[in-house]
Amino acid sequence: MKIAVRHSARLSVGAAVLALALAAAAQAQAPAPNPHLARNLAATCANCHGTNGNALGEMKSLAGTPAERTIALMTFYKTTAQPEGVTIMHQIAKGYTDDQIKLIAGYFAAQQPKK
Ligand code: HEC
Numbered sequence: 001m002k003i004a005v006r007h008s009a010r011l012s013v014g015a016a017v018l019a020l021a022l023a024a025a026a027q028a029q030a031p032a033p034n035p036h037l038a039r040n041l042a043a044t045c046a047n048c049h050g051t052n053g054n055a056l057g058e059m060k061s062l063a064g065t066p067a068e069r070t071i072a073l074m075t076f077y078k079t080t081a082q083p084e085g086v087t088i089m090h091q092i093a094k095g096y097t098d099d100q101i102k103l104i105a106g107y108f109a110a111q112q113p114k115k
Pocket residue numbers: 041042044045046047048049060062069070073074085086087088089090092104
């Protein structure tokens with residue numbers, strides 16, 4: 001019994017060392033951040049707000065909008081259960097993290113408005 005206990009203790013130390021080594025190796029090989037992440041996230045808004053934030057018709061364009069404005073509106077939509085007069089953005093905004101909203105807002109701020 002004593003031997004088995006010592007054996008398993010040694011095993012779990014070995015397993016911990018192995019886990020640490022694997023974690024270090026995984027970190028060393030972590031893929032570089034996707035340079036297109038902001039554009040890809042912003043593309044999820046294109047159905048309604050147009051390609052690169054240039055909307056057609058009456059829909060609000062997001063192209064050229066200062067990032068602070070988009071962040072403020074998205075945060076408002078995200079944190080408000082049912083804002084008056086808002087039909088869909090309170091549902092959409094809740095699907096994005098604060099970091100994703102910052103990336104999206106930065107992307108649209110850098111786009112050239114066409115109208
Ligand atoms: C399904 C259509 C749809 C999609 C997709 C969509 N929006 Fe909207 N957006 C709207 C509508 C409609 C409004 C007007 C407010 C409302 O009724 O919800 C709006 C309003 C806004 C406004 C306020 C504009 C202003 O100046 O008043 C911002 C900012 C915004 N959307 C950002 C986004 C972002 C960022 C995304 C992508 C993550 C997105 N929207 C995706 C439909 C959409």
